Amino acid sequence: MITLNKNLLIAKGGERDCYLHPDDSTKVIKTLHKKDEHNNQNELEYSYMKYIKKRKNIDLSQVTDCYGYVNTNLGKGLVFDRVFDFDGTPSKSFRYYLANKIIPLDEQEKLIYELKNYLEKNLILFVDTSLTNIFCRKISDNSYKLIIVDGLGAKRTGIKFTLYKASKTYTKYKIKRQWDKFIKMYEKDVKRAKLGKRPFTRL
Ligand SMILES: Nc1ncnc2c1ncn2[C@@H]1O[C@H](COP(=O)(O)OP(=O)(O)O)[C@@H](O)[C@H]1O
Ligand SMILES: [Mg+2]
Structure with missing residues (x-):
């Protein structure tokens, strides 16, 4: 125990x-x-x-x-x-990096694109697309990798979850749909960080 x-x-x-x-x-x-x-x-x-x-x-x-x-x-x-940076410090969420504008936008886009490719290539469903569910691992002084810590598979068990697991086509479709949701959330957060008015509460 x-x-x-x-x-x-x-x-x-x-x-x-x-x-x-x-x-x-x-x-x-x-x-x-x-x-x-x-x-x-x-x-x-x-x-x-x-x-x-x-x-x-x-x-x-x-x-x-x-x-x-x-x-x-x-x-x-x-x-x-647990997610750690290359120097052994615990990694922070992607939202933390975004909110504090630590990584330039074009670099953020590259990281996101890399994550999308990873999910598609490995047929992994990322469904709870909140930005706090993605961590940003520092892999050297100025490079990063996104790591998903939560929200894989499904939000609930049921027939749909079984279907996604059984059919590649269905999985690909679901990956794409959830990705579009993620991008919307991401863009909203980017705008919010730019305006700098309402502070981020959950990081
Ligand atoms: N593997 C991990 N390493 C470090 N921190 C984590 C890890 N998994 C989750 N966390 C932190 O704990 C929080 C809650 O965990 P999470 O799995 O997202 O719970 P929930 O399913 O309730 O959303 C996350 O938002 C993140 O800040
Ligand atoms: Mg979570």
Whole structure:
């Protein structure tokens, strides 16, 4: 049994809390704070990661790998890699970089394009396209890679999720549709950062 406490909390999501693993600083543990069984992001992501990892030559370089469940004082928790920069500091979200205008726009676009290619090439569904679900890993002094930390597979289990998994054409269609949603959210955030009026609350 692993004991989690406030000091280990990294961030709170809509459904899950993300804690630093007390016995392994390279990992995080996600527990549910919303006890709604219908939308169990841990179950979904765990089964989706197991599913894509069965594929031959799957490239996991732009998602966080998942290592299964542990028991914690806050219930079942799912273990993932924590995202780090090349120098060992914990990476920040893409939204943080965007809000603080740290990366020039043309460079941001390149990173986004690279992520899109990655998802299409590996047939990975990124459905919860919030910008806080993407981290920006610094891989050298002036280069980055986007890493998805949440929102893979589906928002809920059901017939559609089964279909996407069964059909490549359907998956490609869904990847494209979700990507369009992501771009809309991205562009909204870029505008907001440019205007600099309403500060970003969630980073
Ligand atoms: N692998 C990770 N490494 C570092 N921080 C993470 C990781 N996964 C999530 N986080 C942080 O925790 C927050 C909540 O986790 P998330 O998986 O997005 O929960 P939810 O499913 O409730 O949205 C994220 O927005 C992010 O700030
Ligand atoms: Mg999230």
